[in-house]
Amino acid sequence: GAGVSQSPRYKVAKRGQDVALRCDPISGHVSLFWYQQALGQGPEFLTYFQNEAQLDKSGLPSDRFFAERPEGSVSTLKIQRTQQEDSAVYLCASSLARFHTDTQYFGPGTRLTVL
Amino acid sequence: ILNVEQSPQSLHVQEGDSTNFTCSFPSSNFYALHWYRWETAKSPEALFVMTLNGDEKKKGRISATLNTKEGYSYLYIKGSQPEDSATYLCAFINRFGDKIIFGKGTRLHILP
Numbered sequence: 230g231a232g233v234s235q236s237p238r239y240k241v242a243k244r245g246q247d248v249a250l251r252c253d254p255i256s257g258h259v260s261l262f263w264y265q266q267a268l269g270q271g272p273e274f275l276t277y278f279q280n281e282a283q284l285d286k287s288g289l290p291s292d293r294f295f296a297e298r299p300e301g302s303v304s305t306l307k308i309q310r311t312q313q314e315d316s317a318v319y320l321c322a323s324s325l326a327r328f329h330t331d332t333q334y335f336g337p338g339t340r341l342t343v344l
Numbered sequence: 345i346l347n348v349e350q351s352p353q354s355l356h357v358q359e360g361d362s363t364n365f366t367c368s369f370p371s372s373n374f375y376a377l378h379w380y381r382w383e384t385a386k387s388p389e390a391l392f393v394m395t396l397n398g399d400e401k402k403k404g405r406i407s408a409t410l411n412t413k414e415g416y417s418y419l420y421i422k423g424s425q426p427e428d429s430a431t432y433l434c435a436f437i438n439r440f441g442d443k444i445i446f447g448k449g450t451r452l453h454i455l456p
Contacts, residue, residue: 232387264446271348271433271446272388285442320388328441330376335388 231255233336235321241342242311250306250339254323261304262333263296264320272320278304279327311343346370348436350447357424358455364420365450367434371415378435379408379419382449388433391419421452429454 234253242248254261260279264272265288274288280301289296293312298304308315318340322333349368357363369377376395382388392401397412405422421428431449438444 262444269448271350271448273446274444322388329437329444330441332378332390332393334390335380337385337387 233321233323233334235319235336235339237339238337239340239342241344243344244312245310246343247307247309248311248341250308250319250321250341252304252306252321252323252336254302254304254321255325255334256302258323258325258334259327260324260329260331260333261298262322262324262329263304263306264322265290266318266320266338268317275306275319277329308341311341313343316341316343346436346438346443346445348434348445348447350432350434350450352450353448354451354453356453356455357421359424359426361424362420362422363424363452364418365432365452367417367419367447369415369417369434369436369445371413373439374412374415374436375439375441376437377410377417378437379417380433380435381430382433383430391432419450424452424454426454426456428452 263275266272276296277285278298293309295307318338320338322335324331324333379391380388394410399410407420410417433449435446
């Protein structure tokens with residue numbers, strides 16, 4: 230069956246450019262998470278959606294980061310005016326349950342490099 | 345500040361040998377601990393969800409134990425194979441189920 234997909238898989242951006250990263254979760258999954266993984270670190274929580282509602286955005290590092298999930302399925306993470314410190318792998322995960330208690334199914338990630 | 349520590353950071357193991365590594369987490373406000381395996385160029389894949397103190401779970405040659413009172417979990421791999429080479433991540437979920445914190449992972453390399 231279809232898993233979580235993310236696009237693009239790789240993105241190179243010039244500093245100051247805006248980028249949009251897409252996540253297609255497993256159909257029917259209520260919860261959707263975005264994580265940022267810098268080199269040598271574990272995934273750091275960015276934001277959480279329950280259906281279309283963004284219930285937690287406490288992990289977004291600055292107001293340049295914005296996420297949406299308007300119809301409760303596909304989600305987009307947008308980064309405005311990218312900086313070099315934004316270079317990381319951005320992981321999306323979805324789960325059937327509400328909140329964080331259930332197994333999460335991850336996409337392959339988008340590797341963002343900001344030059 | 346909640347901290348989840350994994351050790352060692354990196355591990356080289358001869359094929360056929362058994363190995364284990366640790367995830368330490370806050371013992372208070374615990375709800376669950378997840379283990380994931382992340383192979384290069386693939387998506388992280390769930391191994392175990394552990395919730396009860398004393399839990400012991402097994403999947404093939406891989407098993408995990410949980411001690412919530414002292415705040416640690418061990419992951420064991422018996423008879424390591426090349427396909428076990430991956431980064432193993434643990435994730436702590438708090439009592440309210442609204443916070444998840446990942447460790448930095450243990451990178452396991454199996455030597456032929």
